[in-house]
Amino acid sequence: xxxxxxxxxxxxxxxxxxxxxxxxxxxxxxxxxxxxxxxxxxxxxxxxxxxxxxxxxxxxxxxxxxxxxxxxxxxxxxxxxxxxxxxxxxxxxxxxxxxxxxxxxxxxxxxxxxxxxxxxxxxxxxxxxxxxxxxxxxxxxxxxxxxxxxxxxxxxxxxxxxxxxxxxxxxxxxxxxxxxxxxxxxxxxxxxxxxxxxxxxxxxxxxxxxxxxxxxxxxxxxxxxxxxxxxxxxxxxxxxxxxxxxxxxxxxxxxxxxxxxxxxxxxxxxxxxxxxxxxxxxxxxxxxxxxxxxxxxxxxxxxxxxxxxxxxxx
Amino acid sequence: xxxxxxxxxxxxxxxxxxxxxxxxxxxxxxxxxxxxxxxxxxxxxxxxxxxxxxxxxxxxxxxxxxxxxxxxxxxxxxxxxxxxxxxxxxxxxxxxxxxxxxxxxxxxxxxxxxxxxxxxxxxxxxxxxxxxxxxxxxxxxxxxxxxxxxxxxxxxxxxxxxxxxxxxxxxxxxxxxxxxxxxxxxxxxxxxxxxxxxxxxxxxxxxxxxxxxxxxxx
Numbered sequence: 001x002x003x004x005x006x007x008x009x010x011x012x013x014x015x016x017x018x019x020x021x022x023x024x025x026x027x028x029x030x031x032x033x034x035x036x037x038x039x040x041x042x043x044x045x046x047x048x049x050x051x052x053x054x055x056x057x058x059x060x061x062x063x064x065x066x067x068x069x070x071x072x073x074x075x076x077x078x079x080x081x082x083x084x085x086x087x088x089x090x091x092x093x094x095x096x097x098x099x100x101x102x103x104x105x106x107x108x109x110x111x112x113x114x115x116x117x118x119x120x121x122x123x124x125x126x127x128x129x130x131x132x133x134x135x136x137x138x139x140x141x142x143x144x145x146x147x148x149x150x151x152x153x154x155x156x157x158x159x160x161x162x163x164x165x166x167x168x169x170x171x172x173x174x175x176x177x178x179x180x181x182x183x184x185x186x187x188x189x190x191x192x193x194x195x196x197x198x199x200x201x202x203x204x205x206x207x208x209x210x211x212x213x214x215x216x217x218x219x220x221x222x223x224x225x226x227x228x229x230x231x232x233x234x235x236x237x238x239x240x241x242x243x244x245x246x247x248x249x250x251x252x253x254x255x256x257x258x259x260x261x262x263x264x265x266x267x268x269x270x271x272x273x274x275x276x277x278x279x280x281x282x283x284x285x286x287x288x289x290x291x292x293x294x295x296x297x298x299x300x301x302x303x304x305x306x307x308x309x310x311x312x313x314x
Numbered sequence: 315x316x317x318x319x320x321x322x323x324x325x326x327x328x329x330x331x332x333x334x335x336x337x338x339x340x341x342x343x344x345x346x347x348x349x350x351x352x353x354x355x356x357x358x359x360x361x362x363x364x365x366x367x368x369x370x371x372x373x374x375x376x377x378x379x380x381x382x383x384x385x386x387x388x389x390x391x392x393x394x395x396x397x398x399x400x401x402x403x404x405x406x407x408x409x410x411x412x413x414x415x416x417x418x419x420x421x422x423x424x425x426x427x428x429x430x431x432x433x434x435x436x437x438x439x440x441x442x443x444x445x446x447x448x449x450x451x452x453x454x455x456x457x458x459x460x461x462x463x464x465x466x467x468x469x470x471x472x473x474x475x476x477x478x479x480x481x482x483x484x485x486x487x488x489x490x491x492x493x494x495x496x497x498x499x500x501x502x503x504x505x506x507x508x509x510x511x512x513x514x515x516x517x518x519x520x521x522x523x524x525x526x527x528x529x530x531x532x
Contacts, residue, residue: 178329178443185333293342299416300340307332307423311443314427 004092005162013088016265017241018080021233022046024240024276031280046233053226061219063123071118072220072227075111079231079238082107086241089264091166091249100159101149104242105142108235112138115216115228122219130215133291137200137212140298141193144186147305151183152246154312161242165249182308184247189301191243191279193294195236198283200294237272244271320368321442324485327361328447331481332423335454338474339419340412343404347470348393354477355385358484365484373492374484380499381480389473389506393466396510407463415461419454426450444485451478469509476502 005013026043033040060068085104116134119127153159155177156167168175193200201212217228248271289297334354341347362378365371397404408415426449433445455475459468480498483490 176326178325181326181329182333296340296342296412296416299413300336303336303340303416303420304333306420307336308329310424310427311329314424314431 004166005087005090005094007094007096009090010084010094010096010098013086014080014084016088017083017086017237018230018234020269020272021230021237022050024237024272025233027273028276028280028283031277032284035280035284046229050226050230053229054223056222058222058224060221061122061124064219065121068118068121068219069224071114071121072224072231075114075118076227076231076234078107078111078114079234082111083234083238083241085161086238087162087165087245088241088268089261091162091245093160093163093166101153101161101164101242102146102159104161104238105146105149108238109138109142111231111235115213119216119219124219126211126215126218130212130218133212134216136291137193137294137298140295140302141190144190144298144302144305145194147302147309148183148186148190149242149246151179151305151308151312154309155179161245165245168249177312179308179311180247182304182311186301186304186308187243187247188278189298189304191239191275192282193298193301194239195279196232197279199286199289199297202288240272240275241268243275244268317368320364323364324361324444325442327357327364328443328481331357331447331451331477335451335474336416336419338470339415339454339458342406342412344397344406344464344466344470345394345404347406347467348390348397351470351473351477352386352390354474355381355390358477358481359386361481362484365488369488371488373495376492377484377495380496384499384503385473385477389502392506392510393469396466396513399514406467409461409463415457418457422453422457423450426453442485445482448478448482448485451475451481454478465509465513469506472505473502 023043023046026041026046029045030040030043058069082104085099085101085107112134116131119131149159152168153164156164158164158167192198196203196213201214203214205211206214206218213232217225220228331354334350334357337350338347338354341350359378359382362374362381366374366378406412423446427443427446430446430449452475455471455473455478458471458474460471462468462471476498480495483495
């Protein structure tokens with residue numbers, strides 16, 4: 001199998017995603033702080049948090065099994081592996097058969113499952129509650145995400161993200177099919193849910209009534225917590241990268257050499273910045289939904305994705 | 315503009331129209347439904363402008379302007395005024411849960427696409443997906459009217475339904491006679507005014523909402 005992206009480039013892209021993940025979180029926090037007329041912490045704050053956590057010792061619940069300390073490592077590994085499947089600087093299929101969008105969604109789901117299992121394993125009440133809520137939301141989010149992927153994959157004839165992005169070429173909004181608009185609308189509805197943000201989840205609080213994802217991290221400490229946080233940063237940028245690959249493949253340059261790579265990186269950064277600003281704006285302008293209103297909110301995304309798929313097929 | 319470009323633009327506008335319709339169906343608060351229907355009317359006006367440039371039909375410009383002025387500005391403003399004046403409950407009161415309405419909406423959209431796919435030989439005469447989108451908008455407007463309790467949200471459903479008919483008429487017939495379109499718009503204005511007057515009047519004299527009167531039935 002010949003591809004446009006050699007293994008070295010894929011590994012470079014994966015590293016780039018992991019390294020830039022916390023920066024995206026920091027940027028979103030900064031934009032939110034400015035919108036609330038606060039100075040806010042610097043954009044590098046997530047890195048400082050991570051290094052602080054990695055230096056600390058670990059405290060573990062007595063009830064936790066031996067499996068517990070493995071959880072953060074496994075979650076991080078699954079998320080980083082998912083990062084290898086997203087085209088960053090250049091479109092086109094990778095030189096080695098890695099996997100497609102389905103594997104990406106599967107790896108993210110695996111990370112989510114492991115997080116929930118870890119939360120249950122520690123035996124804390126909040127962890128269990130967070131896990132049960134997360135597992136209530138997940139079945140509503142993941143199928144819709146898959147349908148959005150399918151609605152673009154049907155047109156391109158492949159589910160491999162790099163090939164899909166290359167197939168769409170450097171076209172801009174004018175070349176969007178009608179189904180793309182609805183698929184993108186569904187994606188925008190899903191994005192806060194998938195990245196664990198308002199109106200579905202609140203990443204800033206440890207209050208037991210509002211949290212989903214944070215509740216599951218309560219029992220982790222030290223380097224384990226650091227791994228979990230790095231995993232959630234990476235998950236966020238991977239999801240944003242998925243959106244960019246599906247709907248705005250304008251950036252990834254075909255030109256080889258250093259200029260092509262730099263151009264691709266710049267375009268990718270611009271796309272991620274736009275999506276991050278969108279997330280920050282949504283978080284600043286909406287209140288968190290009650291848990292029982294979340295299905296109705298996600299229902300809008302579901303209907304949009306289904307109609308997008310119907311538009312492609314019918 | 316070439317015929318293909320027009321078809322693509324109408325298809326894209328159709329997708330956005332469907333999106334606004336889904337927002338209307340899913341809206342939990344009256345204000346959001348009103349804003350969504352205003353956005354929908356704006357898209358209809360844009361579609362009118364596009365079709366006017368492509369077919370060279372001057373009447374379509376008049377219709378697009380009327381849609382922009384009346385349905386995208388005036389009527390939402392009237393609804394807004396009524397909501398403010400009446401101090402009504404801001405939440406939409408559905409007869410069946412909103413999630414169930416959304417599921418029905420999917421069925422309606424898929425069925426209307428399926429129906430117009432079976433048209434066969436007539437199809438090439440129609441611009442893009444305009445017919446199924448128009449049918450879906452009309453039926454979904456009726457669905458909103460049927461599944462809401464308060465008069466205001468039923469009115470929003472009526473506007474959406476009317477938008478659907480308008481879109482179909484514009485895209486399928488390349489513009490109906492001007493007099494008919496103006497007559498239709500006048501009808502809608504009249505319906506909105508009558509609704510506003512009735513809601514305000516009943517509210518001020520009886521101090522009850524129309525929906526509350528249902529509870530008086532034996």
